[in-house]
Every structure is written in structure tokens, then in C-alpha cells.
Amino acid sequence: MRRFAADRARRAVAASLRGAAASRSAAASPLAPAPRHPAPPVGAAAMAAALARTMSTAAAGTPPVSLNTINPKVLKCEYAVRGEIVTHAQNLQQELQKNPDSLPFDEILYCNIGNPQSLGQQPVTYFREVLSLCDHPALLDKSETHALYSSDAIERAWQILDKIPGRATGAYSHSQGIKGLRDEIAAGIAARDGFHASGDNIFLTDGASPAVHMMMQLLIGSEKDGILCPIPQYPLYSASIALHGGSLVPYFLDEETGWELEVDELKKQLEEARSKGITVRALVAINPGNPTGQVLAEENQKKIVEFCKNEGLVLLADEVYQENIYVEDKQFHSFKKIARSLGYTDDDLPLVSFQSVSKGYYGECGKRGGYMEITGFSPEVREQIYKLASVNLCSNVSGQILASLVMNPPKAGDESFESFMVERDGILSSLARRAKALEEAFNSLEGITCNKAEGAMYLFPRLHLPQKAIGVAQAAGTAPDAYYAKRLLEATGIVIVPGSGFGQVPGTWHFRCTILPQEDKMPAIISRFKEFHEKFMDEFHD
Amino acid sequence: MRRFAADRARRAVAASLRGAAASRSAAASPLAPAPRHPAPPVGAAAMAAALARTMSTAAAGTPPVSLNTINPKVLKCEYAVRGEIVTHAQNLQQELQKNPDSLPFDEILYCNIGNPQSLGQQPVTYFREVLSLCDHPALLDKSETHALYSSDAIERAWQILDKIPGRATGAYSHSQGIKGLRDEIAAGIAARDGFHASGDNIFLTDGASPAVHMMMQLLIGSEKDGILCPIPQYPLYSASIALHGGSLVPYFLDEETGWELEVDELKKQLEEARSKGITVRALVAINPGNPTGQVLAEENQKKIVEFCKNEGLVLLADEVYQENIYVEDKQFHSFKKIARSLGYTDDDLPLVSFQSVSKGYYGECGKRGGYMEITGFSPEVREQIYKLASVNLCSNVSGQILASLVMNPPKAGDESFESFMVERDGILSSLARRAKALEEAFNSLEGITCNKAEGAMYLFPRLHLPQKAIGVAQAAGTAPDAYYAKRLLEATGIVIVPGSGFGQVPGTWHFRCTILPQEDKMPAIISRFKEFHEKFMDEFHD
Known part of the structure; x- marks a missing residue:
């Protein structure tokens, strides 16, 4: 009897948990999104489920999860900054590690993403001191800590x-x-x-x-x-x-x-x-x-x-x-x-x-x-x-x-202030120089025009590609800027993101390139880029 | 002319960006979810938008975002672990800070959430040493570092x-x-x-x-x-x-x-x-x-x-x-x-x-x-x-x-191994004792039955509440276990989560209580709990 009552109660809660859902389905709307794969009627769904069940137990059965059954919104979503070109670059990097002479370059240069420390930018010392102390607060009670950390970082960690x-x-x-x-x-x-x-x-x-x-x-x-x-x-x-x-x-x-x-x-x-x-x-x-x-x-x-x-x-x-x-x-x-x-x-x-x-x-x-x-x-x-x-x-x-x-860095008078400002201004002025150098390099090339980088970490140059290059790309089912980016990567190891990943006026082609490679590498990168670009333009000259 | 062409092109890309969306809306499905607030027909939507526009410019206009316009899925979502009872507890805590004598207890005891370090559990030293070093890798080059960190933590940070x-x-x-x-x-x-x-x-x-x-x-x-x-x-x-x-x-x-x-x-x-x-x-x-x-x-x-x-x-x-x-x-x-x-x-x-x-x-x-x-x-x-x-x-x-x-803690033979094991086993055996003590305390009370905590960090005792208490709660529009949790908080400062936040067989009432208060506090917590519970049961005795 007690079991029976519990059973009935369970059915009741199951129904109530689905109650809100059901009531939301009651009204039809002309604008409501339809699933990518319209659902079969209920009876058919049960049959299909039974079929799937049978098949999944078979040795070579349909997997329970496939591109046809997952959330179609996930399929629709794209994120070019870590898209196809980056996966290709990662594969080339593995190839380089296995066989350093297999490619016409010796490293991959990730200019696809605003990731400064991956290209050698050093962290700000004061910030890292404070983080290190907060991660291991036991240090704050030890006198030896003063030999390793600045006194204002110690003070800040306490605060x-x-x-x-x-x-x-x-x-x-x-x-x-x-x-x-x-x-x-x-x-x-x-x-x-x-x-x-x-x-x-x-x-x-x-x-x-x-x-x-x-x-x-x-x-x-x-x-x-x-x-x-x-x-x-x-x-x-x-x-x-x-x-x-x-x-x-x-x-x-x-x-x-x-x-x-x-x-x-x-x-x-x-x-x-x-x-x-x-x-x-x-x-x-x-x-x-x-x-x-x-x-x-x-x-x-x-x-x-x-x-x-x-x-x-x-x-x-x-x-x-x-x-x-x-x-x-x-x-x-x-x-x-x-x-x-x-x-x-x-x-x-x-x-x-x-x-x-x-x-x-x-x-x-x-x-x-x-x-x-x-x-x-x-x-x-x-x-x-x-x-x-x-x-x-x-x-x-x-x-x-x-x-x-x-949002509250060291202030004038703090022990770390001067060294902090040297680090900070060094990074920012170097970024400004790098932005300028890359912009000038791009604008010096036939077939590229590039707006100034007033801020952020990127240039977004426009590619004026020969019709022949556009034709070859499209014949291969690729956007012309994606084709250009792939060729650049394979020739130089430089990773950029095609403009089609960001959206652009149709019929125009661009790419995004970060200004983040370290300054001592910039001349070599620019000359590798120029060499590739000129060859590319020659190859497809109209 | 050039402007005009660009204009037309913009319209084209706008249409293409919405293309996939439109094609998904084409098929109607009997099971597709309808929005909580069915959309008016397109013409009416434009009118409503125009109206909203007019109103938003008025001094006391409708805000652009309201509970009627946000995603209904967000409204539907509930997360009891940080729900109403916790907000109430945070408010009481602020009251205590302002006026320490205003309430019948001197601290809030958060037993609502598996958050051990908030209740005084100390972090494992070795783990924190490694994190601290990785946060500030410059330390690894300094000889003074050996005075502050164990040698295997330094070695691990390098690795x-x-x-x-x-x-x-x-x-x-x-x-x-x-x-x-x-x-x-x-x-x-x-x-x-x-x-x-x-x-x-x-x-x-x-x-x-x-x-x-x-x-x-x-x-x-x-x-x-x-x-x-x-x-x-x-x-x-x-x-x-x-x-x-x-x-x-x-x-x-x-x-x-x-x-x-x-x-x-x-x-x-x-x-x-x-x-x-x-x-x-x-x-x-x-x-x-x-x-x-x-x-x-x-x-x-x-x-x-x-x-x-x-x-x-x-x-x-x-x-x-x-x-x-x-x-x-x-x-x-x-x-x-x-x-x-x-x-x-x-x-x-x-x-x-x-x-x-x-x-x-x-x-x-x-x-x-x-x-x-x-x-x-x-x-x-x-x-x-x-x-x-x-x-x-x-x-x-x-x-x-x-x-x-x-997933790869210190191993036998490592410098930190013994102290690590002392910390680890100390915490786990204490948790086991606390689980046992709380379970016994709950089971000793009239109107509570409690399964053993074999693992995890919680007990989920069942409340057998007097009909009168259930009636009072329901008259106040509250689930009886939520009512009990609120009364417990207000009488003792102990925060638990009502069973209704986790789901339970209808007609049964529970609460979740962590086993995380430190052992030296356990006797006082148990006696505060018992005192509250007995009074509560007396108050509502059938």
C-alpha cells in the first residue's frame, strides 16, 4: 500500500516537473523557431526510438549522438579566431616538432589572436607578485618573504x-x-x-x-x-x-x-x-x-x-x-x-x-x-x-x-611604482611602434590597403586580389581571403584570420593580423610577409 | 555610384546573415517550443516597437528590459543552492556586522554549499606552493626561493x-x-x-x-x-x-x-x-x-x-x-x-x-x-x-x-609526501567523523530520519513535520521545508537548503546540510540545531 502511494506520488511529481514545459508549448507562434530536423509525430518518434535502440545494440549501430541529433544552434555557431586555419597551424606545428626541416619555416607565428604572452610579452611583475602571495598566504607570515617580494606587493596581498x-x-x-x-x-x-x-x-x-x-x-x-x-x-x-x-x-x-x-x-x-x-x-x-x-x-x-x-x-x-x-x-x-x-x-x-x-x-x-x-x-x-x-x-x-x-595599479609613491611604469610604458610604446611598422609595411604593398590601428591589438588590411586568385579560391570552394591566409601560413608559418570570419562588405576581402610579435622579430616577419605577398600577386597577375 | 553599390552590397550581406535563420523557420513542428509570450504578427510588432520607442523617451517610460521581455528560459531556471534562503542569510550577516547584538546568534553558518575553505578548511600546502611559483615564475631563478618552498614543489613548478x-x-x-x-x-x-x-x-x-x-x-x-x-x-x-x-x-x-x-x-x-x-x-x-x-x-x-x-x-x-x-x-x-x-x-x-x-x-x-x-x-x-x-x-x-x-599528487619518496598525506588524511578522516556525528544527531531527533552519508559532503535528512506546521507554511505560500529552513536560519544562523530545491517525492520534506563546519564547532552547532528543532516540533505539535 505504501509502495503504491509512493508510486502514484512519483508520477505526480514527474508530471509537475514537466508542467511548465507543457504549458509553454500550448500556444503556437508564426515566429517560433522550428528545429532543423522537424520532429516526427509522437507515435513515429517512439518507433524511431525503438529502432535506434535496436540499432545501437548492433555491432556497427548508429551512434547515440551525431551531427543530426545535436543542438542545431551549436552547428550554426562559428568562431574563426580558433577556426580551421588555426587547426591547420597546430598540425603544421606538430609536423615541425617531429621533423624540423619539413617546412619552409622553423616556427609558427600566431598572429591570429590577441594573446600577447604567447608571443613573448612578459607579465607585469607587481601583479604577479601579489597573485603569488595570495595563492600561498602562509608566505605572508615569514620573514624570508621580504627577500623575494616587493614590500608594497606584500602590503597589497594583506589588503x-x-x-x-x-x-x-x-x-x-x-x-x-x-x-x-x-x-x-x-x-x-x-x-x-x-x-x-x-x-x-x-x-x-x-x-x-x-x-x-x-x-x-x-x-x-x-x-x-x-x-x-x-x-x-x-x-x-x-x-x-x-x-x-x-x-x-x-x-x-x-x-x-x-x-x-x-x-x-x-x-x-x-x-x-x-x-x-x-x-x-x-x-x-x-x-x-x-x-x-x-x-x-x-x-x-x-x-x-x-x-x-x-x-x-x-x-x-x-x-x-x-x-x-x-x-x-x-x-x-x-x-x-x-x-x-x-x-x-x-x-x-x-x-x-x-x-x-x-x-x-x-x-x-x-x-x-x-x-x-x-x-x-x-x-x-x-x-x-x-x-x-x-x-x-x-x-x-x-x-x-x-x-x-x-583597475587599481601601483600609485606614485609606492615602492613598485617606478618599475611598474617602466614595464607598462615599455609595453604600450612598443605596441604603438609595432602597429605603425606593420601598417606601413602593409600599405607599401601592391594590392593591400590598411587603415591605421588607433587602438586595440589588430590591423584589418584590405586585400585587393587579382581576379584569377579569386577564381582559383572559389573553384576550390574557399573564400578568397581564406585561401590567401592558408597560402600565407603554408609559405611562412604566419597565422592570420581571414576577413570572412569577422564579416565584411561582400566582394571585399580582408584579414586580421595582431600587432603582437616581439619587436626584434618584426623585420623578419615583415620581410617574410612581403616576399610571400609579392610572389602570390605575381602568380595570379591578371 | 560607388556608394550606391556599397549600399546594395550591404543589404545583400544583411540578408545572407539572416538566411540560415530564415530557412530554419520554414518548417513548422507540432513539438517546437513556443515563446512564453507569443509574438504578435509582424505589423503589430512594428507598431509595438514604435510605441515602446515613444514610451522610452518619456520621463517615466517603460524600461527597455523587463521580466516580460527577457529570455523566458532564464526566468524558468532555478538554483536553490544560492537561492532565497542564502540571500536572506547574507542580509542577516550584514545586520550582524552593523549591530552584533541584534540577532540571537553571533555568526552565520553556511551549511548550504560544499565550500570547505569558507568554513575554515585549510588548503593543501604542496598544491598552493606549486600554484604560487607558477604565478610568479621569476622566483624559480632565485636562490632565496628554497628558503620558502619545498624542493619538490619547485621541481614540480619547473616541470x-x-x-x-x-x-x-x-x-x-x-x-x-x-x-x-x-x-x-x-x-x-x-x-x-x-x-x-x-x-x-x-x-x-x-x-x-x-x-x-x-x-x-x-x-x-x-x-x-x-x-x-x-x-x-x-x-x-x-x-x-x-x-x-x-x-x-x-x-x-x-x-x-x-x-x-x-x-x-x-x-x-x-x-x-x-x-x-x-x-x-x-x-x-x-x-x-x-x-x-x-x-x-x-x-x-x-x-x-x-x-x-x-x-x-x-x-x-x-x-x-x-x-x-x-x-x-x-x-x-x-x-x-x-x-x-x-x-x-x-x-x-x-x-x-x-x-x-x-x-x-x-x-x-x-x-x-x-x-x-x-x-x-x-x-x-x-x-x-x-x-x-x-x-x-x-x-x-x-x-x-x-x-x-x-590527479597526480606527491608520491612516496617525494619530500612533501609525508606532510601531504598528513594533511590529506586529516581532512578526509575529519569529514568522515563529522558526517557520522551529524547523522547521529539528526537521527536522535523526533521527526527526523537520516540516511548515512557514505560519501560526498552532504546529508539529506527527511523531515516528518506536524500537520500544523505544514498548514502554516502552506498558508504563507511557502513549501514546508523552506519554512523550516527559514525558521532555523532566523533562530540559529545555520543555513541549509530546503529539499524542494533538489526535488523529492511529493508530500515528503527534506533539507540538505553540508558536513563541513570544523570539528571544534560541531558540538555547539548540533546543540543549537537540537534546541531549535525541539522547540519547532513543540510549537506545532499535532
């Missing part, structure tokens, strides 16, 4: 530990990150912008990517939810929108004017999307630009803020390159600073700023630290964002500490 | 750095994680199981949670994709299934037999789901159990493997508590070992094993290290998993290093 409940760097933190570190970041933002910032608005994340995914997950419910994205764009955005099943609404940056972001273009694309029944939820602005390297003018940023305010859009501001500016006449302004300087408050505009420890002069990609500052969301919506953060518990605490350090 | 390309701990790694570390983990798995393991099958992740999300994202395309999950379950699974829009297919663990997993129950639930048109893709097994603490018997595991094999299911094995076993007569066997011992190879069964640095005797939750070992997937599907990993670039390198350390 950080005091902000962590129980000084436990190995504990899950608050899901937004450790409160004291968030407050420190907020103080850094306030000092940067001249406007108030609150630690309550900071969400610490494992790099900027999970923060972008979190916002896309929040904002996208179906394909009728659109996100305005620049073209060319950093493919994290197209990948994330695809994974969450939304619509990427492209707006085009203008190559002729140095990749300017024109508000007329935004308006046109917004209206076009709306006329197709897409509700545009947000606008992504990447400043400084990736892959394009432009730095937005203050006046331009104001127009973008006004546009988002008037159209009721969330402004998703990718500001991870905020420290990477290489021209005298431009400086970085956060979109929040612009909005506040226009008099807009939390009530006027939902705004998210993404920041990362992977970029800047620090380039600590492997540490996976970052944050988003969110303002202008209602308490109920913030609660939903918090819930999303809490499902993954928290971001890694070393990354959290590093995020607080980059 | 690890040699596995990292360019010794760059600050660079993005391969998206699966650093190859040399994966190989080391694979060697640890092979040593544990006695069967081959390959570094190519390891994906290093920021804790186990992102790995679980990745697999759910891969396997779930719509609500007709089901995942068999234990009830009670760790709510990461229900949350992740909800976020990815799938169907949780519950199977019930049997409390009367110590939370056994019965294959008959699996079969029954699978058939029931199939009869409703749900294609069940995978089975989640948590061993040792969370929140239930049971350790599966080897014979039982064999049946589960056979079941997955015969039914064509992916076996998702949550094995993060593999080091946490507290009974003499049980030991941990990985599902992969079980499958291989049955003679099944990669061709027979897709299997994923999740592991984390957050659990075990190390409890390094804040480091966010973990991995999944995937076997039995086709190369094409593996490529899709790799793509998902690559969109987030890589997991944090410190977490990767720690994952390699826990």
Missing part, C-alpha cells in the same frame, strides 16, 4: 586577503565576486570616468567572454530578438548570438573613413530589422575596435548613446581595449562616462561595460579575469542576471584579484 | 612550466587546456582505473559547472530533448536543462534503501518520456550522490552502463566527489572503469566524466579548476564540443595546473 571572508582564496566567493574587490574596481572606474560607480553593479567573470554570453542569454529568447552588431565584428558576438538562437542585425563600419560608426547606418539597419518583425534588444559597440582598431570620437559616442536611449536599446559596450590607444589625438572614453556627461542616469539607459585582464598592457589572457559593470537595469532584471551568475557559482578568485589590480 | 608553450602561464592555452597537463591528468585517470586514458579526451574547464553546461548545450536542441536526472538532484542539472530549453526526465532514488538507483525506475521513466514524444538523449548519474551522499555499488553501476548502452543514451557521470568516501565497505569506481571492465570500448557508449578541484580533500572551490573526460563520441561531434570550448578560448591556467596536481 586583498582582508577583503576576502576568512581570507579564504580557495572558497567560492559571492556570485558577483568578492565585495571588497568589486568596490575597488568601482573606485577605479570612478577615478577613470569622474562619475560615481558602485561595487554592487560589478559582476566579476572569467574573462569578458562569459559576461557577453550571460547578457546574450538574458536578452535573447528567440530568433525574433535581434542584436545590432558591427561588421566587421569580433566573432564572439556572432557565435554567442547563434548559440542563444537570436538574430544578428549587422551594421557596417565605414572602411573609407577609418572604420567610423555612422548613426545613419544604425538607424537604417534597425528599421530594416523591425520591418521584418525582429525586436532589436541591444546594440554592441566595440571601442577601441576589434578587428578594426579604430577609436571612436567623443561626438560619435554621444550620438550612439542618444540613439540607444531613443530607440530603447541596451548598450553593450565592449571596452576591453581601453588601455590600448596608440595615437596622440584620441583617447578612451567609456560609454558610461559619455552617458553621464549627457546627463543620463540609471533611469534613462541600460548599459553594460565589459572589461578583461586579457588585454591592455597586462595581457593576462590565461588568468581569465574580467568584469561587467551593469547600470540602468531594474532590480527584478538584475536579480535574473545574478541568478545566471550564481548557477556557475563564481569566477576564479585569482582572476578576480587581478581584475582589481589592473 | 609544469616546461609543459606550457613559452612557459607563459599568462597566455590563452589550447581550448581543451594545456596538452602536457591533460596528458598528466590522463595518466592519473589510467592509474586510478587500470584502463587507458588519453589527454586528447580531456577538456579542462573552470570547475565542473561549465562542462555540464557545455554538454547540455550540445545535447539539447528543444523541449523534445530529454535528460534523465536523479531526484533528488544537484540543481545545476535542472538549472542547465531549463536554460537550454530541454526536458528534465526525473528518476527517483529510493530513500528506503539508502538512496539506491534502481534500473527498473530508469526504464519506467524512460518509457513514459518516450510515450510523450520526448527523445531522451542522456542519463545523469551523480556518484557519490549529491545531495544524497550514497555511493553506488559496483553491480548497480554495471546495470546503469548496460542500460545506457542498450537505450542509446549518453552517460553523464558526475564524479566530482570521487575522493570523498567515508565507509569501509564501499569504494569509488568510475563509470568508465565499469564500462571498460564490461568490455565496452569507445565504439559502444558515449560517456562523459566530470571532475572538479572544488571537492575531494582539496576543496579548492575558488580556483575554478576541473575537467571532463569524453569518450565514445564521433570525431565530428568532438569537433563541435571543441568549437564550444573555443568560443570561451580556454579555462583559467591556475585551475588547469591545480587539476593536474589533484
Whole structure:
């Protein structure tokens, strides 16, 4: 009897657990996404399942998971920065290791990704001292520690530990990150912008990517939810929108004017999307630009803020390159600073700023630290964002500490200040020189034109390819810029990303190349590149 | 003219970017999920957008983002481990800080979450030494370092750095994680199981949670994709299934037999789901159990493997508590070992094993290290998993290093071995004593019955509440176990998670309580708990 009752109860809970699901399926919508492979009617599904069951027990049965059965959104997603060309490069690298003389070069040069330390950039000493101490707090009680670490790094480690409940760097933190570190970041933002910032608005994340995914997950419910994205764009955005099943609404940056972001273009694309029944939820602005390297003018940023305010859009501001500016006449302004300087408050505009420890002069990609500052969301919506953060518990605490350090680096008077500034300025001025050298090299070549890299870590040169090269590529089923990139890799070991991975005006061809190889290697890289390019152009001369 | 051509081209690319989306919408399916708020027809959508636009410019306009406009899957997702009761506890903690005499207790005791170091567990010295050195490799060249670090930690740090390309701990790694570390983990798995393991099958992740999300994202395309999950379950699974829009297919663990997993129950639930048109893709097994603490018997595991094999299911094995076993007569066997011992190879069964640095005797939750070992997937599907990993670039390198350390800790003969074993065994034997003490305390109380914690970090006692208490709770719109948890928190500062957050047989009430408070605090906690419970039972005596 007791068993029977339990059985009935189990059926009841099973039904209730599926209740919400069933009620959501009740209403049909003309715009609801259909699965890639429409489901057979229920009876047929049961039969198919029975068949699959039989087959899976057979020796050469159909595997339970195939490209036909996985989530079609995953299939649709593309991420060129680590795509086909990089896999090819990794294979060549293995070949080189086995047989160093097998290829016409002796190393692979990864210019595909903004990963400075992989190309020899050294970490900032002070930051690493503090991390090392926080990882092993027992050191702080030992006198020998002073022989190995600067005194302000020791002091800073103490301050950080005091902000962590129980000084436990190995504990899950608050899901937004450790409160004291968030407050420190907020103080850094306030000092940067001249406007108030609150630690309550900071969400610490494992790099900027999970923060972008979190916002896309929040904002996208179906394909009728659109996100305005620049073209060319950093493919994290197209990948994330695809994974969450939304619509990427492209707006085009203008190559002729140095990749300017024109508000007329935004308006046109917004209206076009709306006329197709897409509700545009947000606008992504990447400043400084990736892959394009432009730095937005203050006046331009104001127009973008006004546009988002008037159209009721969330402004998703990718500001991870905020420290990477290489021209005298431009400086970085956060979109929040612009909005506040226009008099807009939390009530006027939902705004998210993404920041990362992977970029800047620090380039600590492997540490996976970052944050988003969110303002202008209602308490109920913030609660939903918090819930999303809490499902993954928290971001890694070393990354959290590093995020607080980059937003509050050593100050004048600190023991490490001078050596810190030497390291910092050395990296930034070298990056500026490298950007200039590469840009000049590209522009010196027939068939390449290249805008200046005002900021970020990339150049995005345009390839004016001979018709014959385009024909050969297309006959091989490859985009012409992908064909060019493959040939470059095979001839020189240099890895770039074809423009087709970022989006571009159809009929134009580009590639993204980082400015990150160390300066002493630059002349050799440039001459290898030139040699390849000239041969390539000769080979396909019209 | 040139402008005009560019304009036309832009329209073309915009259309092509939306092409794939449109073609997916073409076919209608009776089972396709409908949005929570059905979309109005296109014309009306444009009108609504125009209206929203007008309103957003008004002073007290509708915010662009509200609970009505965000992704309904986010709304549906719940994560009780950091839910309402924890937010309430955090508020009480702030109250205590402001006014230490305002509450009938002087500290909040977080027994809601498996977060050992937050309750005073100390990190394992050797692991932290290695992490500290890898964070600041410059130390390795200095003679003073030997005064602060053990020689085998220094040696290990060198070995690890040699596995990292360019010794760059600050660079993005391969998206699966650093190859040399994966190989080391694979060697640890092979040593544990006695069967081959390959570094190519390891994906290093920021804790186990992102790995679980990745697999759910891969396997779930719509609500007709089901995942068999234990009830009670760790709510990461229900949350992740909800976020990815799938169907949780519950199977019930049997409390009367110590939370056994019965294959008959699996079969029954699978058939029931199939009869409703749900294609069940995978089975989640948590061993040792969370929140239930049971350790599966080897014979039982064999049946589960056979079941997955015969039914064509992916076996998702949550094995993060593999080091946490507290009974003499049980030991941990990985599902992969079980499958291989049955003679099944990669061709027979897709299997994923999740592991984390957050659990075990190390409890390094804040480091966010973990991995999944995937076997039995086709190369094409593996490529899709790799793509998902690559969109987030890589997991944090410190977490990767720690994952390699826990799978290859100091060995007999190493300088640190003895002190390491003292720390390790001290933690594990203390956990076993605490599990026993709490279990006995719970079972000594009227109205509570509690199964043994054979493993993991939790007890999941059943509350036999007086009808009057149930009535009061329900009148207040609260689940009776949530009401009990709230009263306990307010009376004692002890934070537990109500059973309703994990799922339970309807009409039964439970809570999850960690075994993690330090031993010297245990007697006081137990007596506070007893006092509360007895008063509570008296208050509501039938």
C-alpha cells in the first residue's frame, strides 16, 4: 500500500516537473523557431526510438549522438579566431616538432589572436607578485618573504586577503565576486570616468567572454530578438548570438573613413530589422575596435548613446581595449562616462561595460579575469542576471584579484611604482611602434590597403586580389581571403584570420593580423610577409 | 555610384546573415517550443516597437528590459543552492556586522554549499606552493626561493612550466587546456582505473559547472530533448536543462534503501518520456550522490552502463566527489572503469566524466579548476564540443595546473609526501567523523530520519513535520521545508537548503546540510540545531 502511494506520488511529481514545459508549448507562434530536423509525430518518434535502440545494440549501430541529433544552434555557431586555419597551424606545428626541416619555416607565428604572452610579452611583475602571495598566504607570515617580494606587493596581498571572508582564496566567493574587490574596481572606474560607480553593479567573470554570453542569454529568447552588431565584428558576438538562437542585425563600419560608426547606418539597419518583425534588444559597440582598431570620437559616442536611449536599446559596450590607444589625438572614453556627461542616469539607459585582464598592457589572457559593470537595469532584471551568475557559482578568485589590480595599479609613491611604469610604458610604446611598422609595411604593398590601428591589438588590411586568385579560391570552394591566409601560413608559418570570419562588405576581402610579435622579430616577419605577398600577386597577375 | 553599390552590397550581406535563420523557420513542428509570450504578427510588432520607442523617451517610460521581455528560459531556471534562503542569510550577516547584538546568534553558518575553505578548511600546502611559483615564475631563478618552498614543489613548478608553450602561464592555452597537463591528468585517470586514458579526451574547464553546461548545450536542441536526472538532484542539472530549453526526465532514488538507483525506475521513466514524444538523449548519474551522499555499488553501476548502452543514451557521470568516501565497505569506481571492465570500448557508449578541484580533500572551490573526460563520441561531434570550448578560448591556467596536481599528487619518496598525506588524511578522516556525528544527531531527533552519508559532503535528512506546521507554511505560500529552513536560519544562523530545491517525492520534506563546519564547532552547532528543532516540533505539535 505504501509502495503504491509512493508510486502514484512519483508520477505526480514527474508530471509537475514537466508542467511548465507543457504549458509553454500550448500556444503556437508564426515566429517560433522550428528545429532543423522537424520532429516526427509522437507515435513515429517512439518507433524511431525503438529502432535506434535496436540499432545501437548492433555491432556497427548508429551512434547515440551525431551531427543530426545535436543542438542545431551549436552547428550554426562559428568562431574563426580558433577556426580551421588555426587547426591547420597546430598540425603544421606538430609536423615541425617531429621533423624540423619539413617546412619552409622553423616556427609558427600566431598572429591570429590577441594573446600577447604567447608571443613573448612578459607579465607585469607587481601583479604577479601579489597573485603569488595570495595563492600561498602562509608566505605572508615569514620573514624570508621580504627577500623575494616587493614590500608594497606584500602590503597589497594583506589588503586583498582582508577583503576576502576568512581570507579564504580557495572558497567560492559571492556570485558577483568578492565585495571588497568589486568596490575597488568601482573606485577605479570612478577615478577613470569622474562619475560615481558602485561595487554592487560589478559582476566579476572569467574573462569578458562569459559576461557577453550571460547578457546574450538574458536578452535573447528567440530568433525574433535581434542584436545590432558591427561588421566587421569580433566573432564572439556572432557565435554567442547563434548559440542563444537570436538574430544578428549587422551594421557596417565605414572602411573609407577609418572604420567610423555612422548613426545613419544604425538607424537604417534597425528599421530594416523591425520591418521584418525582429525586436532589436541591444546594440554592441566595440571601442577601441576589434578587428578594426579604430577609436571612436567623443561626438560619435554621444550620438550612439542618444540613439540607444531613443530607440530603447541596451548598450553593450565592449571596452576591453581601453588601455590600448596608440595615437596622440584620441583617447578612451567609456560609454558610461559619455552617458553621464549627457546627463543620463540609471533611469534613462541600460548599459553594460565589459572589461578583461586579457588585454591592455597586462595581457593576462590565461588568468581569465574580467568584469561587467551593469547600470540602468531594474532590480527584478538584475536579480535574473545574478541568478545566471550564481548557477556557475563564481569566477576564479585569482582572476578576480587581478581584475582589481589592473583597475587599481601601483600609485606614485609606492615602492613598485617606478618599475611598474617602466614595464607598462615599455609595453604600450612598443605596441604603438609595432602597429605603425606593420601598417606601413602593409600599405607599401601592391594590392593591400590598411587603415591605421588607433587602438586595440589588430590591423584589418584590405586585400585587393587579382581576379584569377579569386577564381582559383572559389573553384576550390574557399573564400578568397581564406585561401590567401592558408597560402600565407603554408609559405611562412604566419597565422592570420581571414576577413570572412569577422564579416565584411561582400566582394571585399580582408584579414586580421595582431600587432603582437616581439619587436626584434618584426623585420623578419615583415620581410617574410612581403616576399610571400609579392610572389602570390605575381602568380595570379591578371 | 560607388556608394550606391556599397549600399546594395550591404543589404545583400544583411540578408545572407539572416538566411540560415530564415530557412530554419520554414518548417513548422507540432513539438517546437513556443515563446512564453507569443509574438504578435509582424505589423503589430512594428507598431509595438514604435510605441515602446515613444514610451522610452518619456520621463517615466517603460524600461527597455523587463521580466516580460527577457529570455523566458532564464526566468524558468532555478538554483536553490544560492537561492532565497542564502540571500536572506547574507542580509542577516550584514545586520550582524552593523549591530552584533541584534540577532540571537553571533555568526552565520553556511551549511548550504560544499565550500570547505569558507568554513575554515585549510588548503593543501604542496598544491598552493606549486600554484604560487607558477604565478610568479621569476622566483624559480632565485636562490632565496628554497628558503620558502619545498624542493619538490619547485621541481614540480619547473616541470609544469616546461609543459606550457613559452612557459607563459599568462597566455590563452589550447581550448581543451594545456596538452602536457591533460596528458598528466590522463595518466592519473589510467592509474586510478587500470584502463587507458588519453589527454586528447580531456577538456579542462573552470570547475565542473561549465562542462555540464557545455554538454547540455550540445545535447539539447528543444523541449523534445530529454535528460534523465536523479531526484533528488544537484540543481545545476535542472538549472542547465531549463536554460537550454530541454526536458528534465526525473528518476527517483529510493530513500528506503539508502538512496539506491534502481534500473527498473530508469526504464519506467524512460518509457513514459518516450510515450510523450520526448527523445531522451542522456542519463545523469551523480556518484557519490549529491545531495544524497550514497555511493553506488559496483553491480548497480554495471546495470546503469548496460542500460545506457542498450537505450542509446549518453552517460553523464558526475564524479566530482570521487575522493570523498567515508565507509569501509564501499569504494569509488568510475563509470568508465565499469564500462571498460564490461568490455565496452569507445565504439559502444558515449560517456562523459566530470571532475572538479572544488571537492575531494582539496576543496579548492575558488580556483575554478576541473575537467571532463569524453569518450565514445564521433570525431565530428568532438569537433563541435571543441568549437564550444573555443568560443570561451580556454579555462583559467591556475585551475588547469591545480587539476593536474589533484590527479597526480606527491608520491612516496617525494619530500612533501609525508606532510601531504598528513594533511590529506586529516581532512578526509575529519569529514568522515563529522558526517557520522551529524547523522547521529539528526537521527536522535523526533521527526527526523537520516540516511548515512557514505560519501560526498552532504546529508539529506527527511523531515516528518506536524500537520500544523505544514498548514502554516502552506498558508504563507511557502513549501514546508523552506519554512523550516527559514525558521532555523532566523533562530540559529545555520543555513541549509530546503529539499524542494533538489526535488523529492511529493508530500515528503527534506533539507540538505553540508558536513563541513570544523570539528571544534560541531558540538555547539548540533546543540543549537537540537534546541531549535525541539522547540519547532513543540510549537506545532499535532
